[in-house]
Amino acid sequence: MTVLAVAEHRRGDLRPVSYEVVTAGREAADATGGDLHLAVIGGDVESFAEDLNREGVDAIHTVAVGEEFDHGVYAQALTQLWADVEPSLLLAPNTVNGLDYAPAVAERLDIPLVTDAVGVDAGEELVVTRELYGSKVETTLAVDADRAAVTVRPSEWAAAEGHGDATIEPFDADIDESALGARVTGFQEVGGGDVDIGEADVLVSVGRGIEEEDNLDIIQALADALDATVSASRPIVDNGWLPKDRQVGQSGKVVTPDVYIAIGISGAVQHVAGMKGADTIVAINNDPNAPIFDIADYGIVDDLFDVVPALTAEFQ
Amino acid sequence: MKVLVTVKEVAAVDDEFEIDGLAIDDRYLSYDLNEWDEYAIEAAVQISEAREDVEVVTVTVGGPDTEETIRQALAKGADRAVRVWDDAIASAGLLDPATKATVLSAVVEEEDPDLILTGVQAADDGFGATGVTLASAIGWEWAAVVNSLDLDTEAGVASVHRELEGGVEETTEVDLPAVLTIQTGINDPRYASLRGIRQAQSKELAVQSLSDLGLDAGALDSPMEQTSLYEPETEGEATVYEGSAEETAGELAALLREKGVGEA
CATH class of the missing domain: 3.40.50.1220 (TPP-binding domain)
Known part of the structure; x- marks a missing residue:
């Protein structure tokens, strides 16, 4: 199967979970002998793509729209990229931002979404391991669908290493600006007292x-x-x-x-x-x-x- | 103005429990209002207190047993409640976010709210995706993990903070109508007053079936099936001190001194 994994960045830096999603994506692609594609949306996509070109990545799609995360841009770009790449599995980080676009993308593509995965087995059938009741028990969910989306928990997969030979392909997403209804206006560090x-x-x-x-x-x-x-x-x-x-x-x-x-x-x-x-x-x-x-x-x-x-x- | 708040009753597991097939035996479960939803209810009630003519309606997908939990929301100031339930839901397996969003979309169509607040996630199965899925399904804007909310209904904008990882908040303006998923800590949820608890008993709590909402059992079809439930193998190799509190504290103190702790 072809896997499309999505990188995450904030204020000019890729977040470490991006490399973990590469590892999870490579494992899932390997289970069926498929390709791993990455999407990196917004910010300095060319330099991000260079950093993301780690072992096992086959293609990196850069979407040069905006600087910071915008869930509307992500949802539109990923929906279009999905139609272009035709993957079977979308992998996104289970982060605050991942949970701000992945459900919308899954809903628009009408594919099932399993969040907060701690294990992904993409063999014959997609089986996702998750935790319930505050980590007291684990459960496996079998997903009976040809295409699906999964968000993966940070720090569960090792960061991908090495240097890859992915093709880096700019993707010309057609963003409908009039459909963007949430605007990021800035960032704030959480309040500082005198104790660090x-x-x-x-x-x-x-x-x-x-x-x-x-x-x-x-x-x-x-x-x-x-x-x-x-x-x-x-x-x-x-x-x-x-x-x-x-x-x-x-x-x-x-x-x-x-x-x-x-x-x-x-x-x-x-x-x-x-x-x-x-x-x-x-x-x-x-x-x-x-x-x-x-x-x-x-x-x-x-x-x-x-x-x-x-x-x-x-x-x- | 009408604010719709999703409310879930969640199960917590006792310290000691047994797994029976794909479920935890009910003896080991206790049920309560989802913690995140308490903050969403409080946010909605504060909106209603700050403005004229705001109705706060809760919606729950749950059986008759959940009514006690729903009454808690009413006692804290919600005006009325909708509970969606029928035999088809009772016998359905997993309700994944898409399935819940389908049911909730039908309630939204019926209620026609101006704002929807959900908790960020449920404490038990914790998908954390229902709110955003619902927003997409009904074509509304949204913001996930909101820990500050300032509503400007005249301008049609909600100014929110989204709590990102690592002690950073993002400030965002969201066009209304919107679905906001509410993070704990956004406010200080009130305790229900005795008067509130008394009043809650007479507030409307309407039960609706799938067919009342114009849905059939097919709306519950999910491609997901739970295939196992087990206790994870503990990775822990902790040295656990045994004995009375004085004995264990003594052993721990010796360890800490060895590490150079507490030596002025």
């Missing part, structure tokens, strides 16, 4: 298990005793208990401290994306099946309200 969790050597990170805002006191006490910095998972920040610049994860900061102590954090994939690069990961959680233990180096399965004060006392 990205610089901390030791992070004491707190999640939903802390239950109430007042209980944060025991986290702060531990951080003080350890001379560490407090960070948090999303729910704590959503509740307004800590400022946004303390959030670790996909939509917050990516941190790589020497020691990361996750307290009452279940370890949702979005959180893990932000801290898996820590040298040593410690998890304290009363759920032995919490996904955080899959990535932790050391763990305590117990009530954090018992363990945290005891740990603090050890350092006082």
Whole structure:
């Protein structure tokens, strides 16, 4: 089968997931001995195409329209490119932008869409592996269709390497400007306080298990005793208990401290994306099946309200 | 002005559970309003409080058991609810985003709203694609993963922030009518007041079948079939300390000291 995979860029740089989509696309194409085509839309498409020309890419279609992501442009260009290339599988990153155009493209092409794939088997029949219930179980979906779209989860596939010999082909998309109804006007960095969790050597990170805002006191006490910095998972920040610049994860900061102590954090994939690069990961959680233990180096399965004060006392 | 909010009841799995075939045994599931939808409801109610003559209508695809969850949305300030259900939906397999969008499109045709808010995703199956699929199906504009919303109905534009990865937000202007998928943290969802809970009991909750919406069971045909469900193999090789809290804390403290933590 021919696979069409879509690259992602922002503010002048290709995002790493682009190279992962190349790997996922090459695997899917190999399963049936087909070609891998890439689409790169907007920005400096020529330089992006050079970077994307990695081993296993057969063709790169450049669409030189606009600078930044515009879901209307993406939807129109990909729909036209689809008709031109006639692939069987569309692969897009399962990112905030990927989820802003892939569903529209699939709907317009009337092809089924499976999102957030952690596995794609494109043999006889397309079978996609996904997670359910916050990563507690996995499921496989068989897709009975000749053509389909799949968005692939970032960091599940290795980045493609090497240098390829793809043909680079400018694609002259016919964009109907009058149909573009959403305009990107700029970007904002999420608010900065005086603490940069990205610089901390030791992070004491707190999640939903802390239950109430007042209980944060025991986290702060531990951080003080350890001379560490407090960070948090999303729910704590959503509740307004800590400022946004303390959030670790996909939509917050990516941190790589020497020691990361996750307290009452279940370890949702979005959180893990932000801290898996820590040298040593410690998890304290009363759920032995919490996904955080899959990535932790050391763990305590117990009530954090018992363990945290005891740990603090050890350092006082 | 009418705001339509999609509301889903989602299942959460207990810490310990068993898989029975392609499903988790119901004993291990508890049901609640989808977290993302709470924020979408709050966004809609805030719009209605800031303007005259705004009606907030929720729509749910779900069985009779979901009515308690739908009443939560009504108690938080939605004006009335539509629940789509019939035997065909009950016996259908997976409802993929395209299938849901087909059903919701029919509700949109019936209700004729000016704005549609959905949660970014559902906590259980988390496709995260229904809102944008719906927008495309009804020919509306859209924005995915909105964490700030400023509505200018006179100019016919929604100024939104989209929460991108890595602590960056994109500012975007979206022409109305639009479908916006709402991210957690956009607001501070209220708790239902006692008065709200009382009032919710008498608010309209209409049940519609596929045929009421002009659809037949063919609308539920999906090329996707769930073929397995299993617990992923844990990749974890964590050293887990055993014992009382004092004992485990002591062992962890020793490890941390070894790593040079806490040494002033």
